[in-house]
Amino acid sequence: MQISSRFTLAIHIFACIDTFQHAYKVTSDFLAGSTNVNPVIIRKILGQLKAAGLVEVARGSGGASIAKPLQEITFLDIYQAVACVEHGELFHFHENPNAECPVGRTIHKVLDGRLQQVQRAMEEELAAITLEDMMKDAQQYMNLQ
Numbered sequence: 001m002q003i004s005s006r007f008t009l010a011i012h013i014f015a016c017i018d019t020f021q022h023a024y025k026v027t028s029d030f031l032a033g034s035t036n037v038n039p040v041i042i043r044k045i046l047g048q049l050k051a052a053g054l055v056e057v058a059r060g061s062g063g064a065s066i067a068k069p070l071q072e073i074t075f076l077d078i079y080q081a082v083a084c085v086e087h088g089e090l091f092h093f094h095e096n097p098n099a100e101c102p103v104g105r106t107i108h109k110v111l112d113g114r115l116q117q118v119q120r121a122m123e124e125e126l127a128a129i130t131l132e133d134m135m136k137d138a139q140q141y142m143n144l145q
Contacts, residue, residue, distance in 0.1 A: 003090075006082040009035055010045050011075070014131050015138055017055070017066050025063035045082055052081035070135055076126035090119040 016034050017026045024030060028046060032039040046064055049055040054073055057064045066073070093112070097104035 003079075004083055006045055006048075007079050009037060009041070010049060010078045010082045011131075011134065013042065013045060013049070013055075013064070014066060014070075014073070014078070015135065017064055018070065018131070018135055019138075019142075021063075021065060026065070027063050031064075048082045049078070052077065054078065054081060066131075070132035071130050073131045074127050075129040075131075075134075076123055078131075079123075079126050090122065091115045 012035050013031055016031055020026055020030070028039040028042040031042045031046075035042065046055060046057050050057050054067055054077060055064050056067050093108070093115070097107050099105045
C-alpha cells in the first residue's frame with residue numbers, strides 16, 4: 001500500500017509557488033511543467049488545497065498563491081487535504097473475516113488498535129513538519145546547484 005502521489009505533488013506545488021511566486025504567474029500549466037504531471041491533475045490538487053484553505057487560486061490565468069504563512073502549514077494539513085484515505089483511516093481492513101476461523105474471529109481485536117497506533121504516529125510526525133522547514137532545506141539544495 002502507498003499513500004497517493006497527490007501528497008508529494010501537493011508539496012511540490014507549494015515549493016513551486018513559494019519559489020516562483022514573484023517571478024512568474026504560477027498557473028496549473030506552469031506547475032505541470034515542473035511536476036511533469038497533466039495540468040488537469042494539478043488543477044484537481046489545487047482545488048483540494050483551496051477547499052482546505054491552504055492556497056488561493058485566481059480564475060483563468062491568474063495563478064496560485066499560498067493562503068497562510070509557511071510556518072502555519074504542516075505536512076499533516078496537506079496530507080489531510082489531498083490524501084485518499086477512506087473515513088480518515090490509513091489502513092483499510094477487510095470487513096468480514098471468517099468468524100468460523102480462530103484467526104478470522106480475533107484478527108480485528110489484535111490488529112485494529114495497533115493500526116490506529118501506527119496511523120497516529122505517522123500523523124504526529126507529519127504535524128511536526130512545516131512547509132517552512134521544507135523550504136529552508138530546499139533553498140539550501142537549490143543554492144548548491
